[in-house]
Amino acid sequence: MSIFRRGDDQNGGQNGAGDDNLRGPLSGRIGGGGAGNGNGQYSAFSNQPPRAAGATNDGGGRFPAPQPSQAAAARENNLFELKRKVQAALIAEMDPKMDLSQTAQVRRTIEELFNRILDQQNIVLTRADRQRLFEAIAAEILGFGPIEPLLNDDSVTEIMVNGPRAVFVEQNGRLFRTDIRFRDDDHVMRVIERIVSPLGRRVDEAQPYVDARLPDGSRVNVIIPPLSLVGPVLTIRKFARRPLTPDDLVRLGTISQPMVDFLRACVEVRLNVVVSGGTGSGKTTLLNVLSGFIPGDQRIVTIEDAAELQLRQEHVVPLEARPANIEGNGRITIRDLVANSLRMRPDRIVVGEVRGAEALDMLQAMNTGHDGSLTTLHSNSPRDTLRRLETMVLMAGMDLPLRAIREQIASATNLVVHQERMRDGTRKITHITEVVGMEGDVVTLQDLFVYEQTGYDDGRVVGRLRPTGIRPSFMELFEMSNIHLPAQMFGYGEAGAWRG
Numbered sequence: 001m002s003i004f005r006r007g008d009d010q011n012g013g014q015n016g017a018g019d020d021n022l023r024g025p026l027s028g029r030i031g032g033g034g035a036g037n038g039n040g041q042y043s044a045f046s047n048q049p050p051r052a053a054g055a056t057n058d059g060g061g062r063f064p065a066p067q068p069s070q071a072a073a074a075r076e077n078n079l080f081e082l083k084r085k086v087q088a089a090l091i092a093e094m095d096p097k098m099d100l101s102q103t104a105q106v107r108r109t110i111e112e113l114f115n116r117i118l119d120q121q122n123i124v125l126t127r128a129d130r131q132r133l134f135e136a137i138a139a140e141i142l143g144f145g146p147i148e149p150l151l152n153d154d155s156v157t158e159i160m161v162n163g164p165r166a167v168f169v170e171q172n173g174r175l176f177r178t179d180i181r182f183r184d185d186d187h188v189m190r191v192i193e194r195i196v197s198p199l200g201r202r203v204d205e206a207q208p209y210v211d212a213r214l215p216d217g218s219r220v221n222v223i224i225p226p227l228s229l230v231g232p233v234l235t236i237r238k239f240a241r242r243p244l245t246p247d248d249l250v251r252l253g254t255i256s257q258p259m260v261d262f263l264r265a266c267v268e269v270r271l272n273v274v275v276s277g278g279t280g281s282g283k284t285t286l287l288n289v290l291s292g293f294i295p296g297d298q299r300i301v302t303i304e305d306a307a308e309l310q311l312r313q314e315h316v317v318p319l320e321a322r323p324a325n326i327e328g329n330g331r332i333t334i335r336d337l338v339a340n341s342l343r344m345r346p347d348r349i350v351v352g353e354v355r356g357a358e359a360l361d362m363l364q365a366m367n368t369g370h371d372g373s374l375t376t377l378h379s380n381s382p383r384d385t386l387r388r389l390e391t392m393v394l395m396a397g398m399d400l401p402l403r404a405i406r407e408q409i410a411s412a413t414n415l416v417v418h419q420e421r422m423r424d425g426t427r428k429i430t431h432i433t434e435v436v437g438m439e440g441d442v443v444t445l446q447d448l449f450v451y452e453q454t455g456y457d458d459g460r461v462v463g464r465l466r467p468t469g470i471r472p473s474f475m476e477l478f479e480m481s482n483i484h485l486p487a488q489m490f491g492y493g494e495a496g497a498w499r500g
Contacts, residue, residue, distance in 0.1 A: 342365060347370075347372070431449070
């Protein structure tokens, strides 16, 4: 009962299943998929196993959306109509005063009413269809409708609803199109309202886009017509139920164990670290791992747009920015929180991401006794990271000469850790770069460790992690803190341990 179709790879790759190049690893695990109709389209309610779809590549790595047969389409429409009728009858019989927060009790009540309605109306379904129909209705009442199974699957990291007929997911770093669909634009809007209403937010023609988050912390972005031309668009970046650990990153190939030891030492000696990279490269995940290296006897203040960090230390004060209310008042920015955090006696300040004028306040904090601060920002390389910092400081509106800004950056920033999302979907740290200082009007950088790609084999990026042979200028800080790192870590002697 597959709901996944490949959308980026014609030979199946890691996500292939036998000779069916449209099936993904979630095939047969999530309700919502069903029988093939010979064209690669699977019904959302069938209990027959899918068969190989005969779709062909259109030359661009994407498969054209197959058209279901008339019989399959008619059956699917009948099931959707049956779902609508049963759901309407069930809602009519439910107590409107029922507390929907009591999920287990409400679910039992829904199941009792569901079975009674099917019996009263003499509706005969197979056991599998009956169960799927109940789960779909329960998701509409208690959850988030058709995307509820995706939210419950830990292997799905991002959900993208591009209007009612196109639902994509990210899994293992790659995009796949699912066979899940909404009934119409209004159906999508009801799910969106269910997400944003408890947060006191609204989305309509006057405010056609909004950022929000789910109860578990997953980040949500909504944009609707007239800005969106395909109907309501919903993007959910799921919040990990269990934060990744350094061992997980080593296992996934994002980082090597010697690099973990080096970064741990950098955090412990209170170097100011900027984690950079593109969208979806894993910056927040790495920031969470680095934050975990902060000693537990220090006061940590975290500042984020949407709370994502999951620190395990005892003395953590999480702060979250607040958007404007319906009247347009009450907005609290990241910059406001950074300025306020300086009055909270922090030992460490961790900013989820700097995007604008708060960069100036962050640099000021790093330069005024708050060593060991951590943050992330979007960039394409370590050098671009510094250029972006310059631009964001200028956004603060201060009439500062460019050399003064660069001197602030060179003094405040010790290390840039750059991460990239590779073509096979994996995330890898590609540079650890030291900010050395100023030479004339230029901030000087030196790469300490780089990722060297040697090829692309069987759909996987092949490469190795390589030290450049340069000894960091802050080695004395390690010695003063009784942290002794082996010479091999920096390229002296046997470098085999650095292979990726």
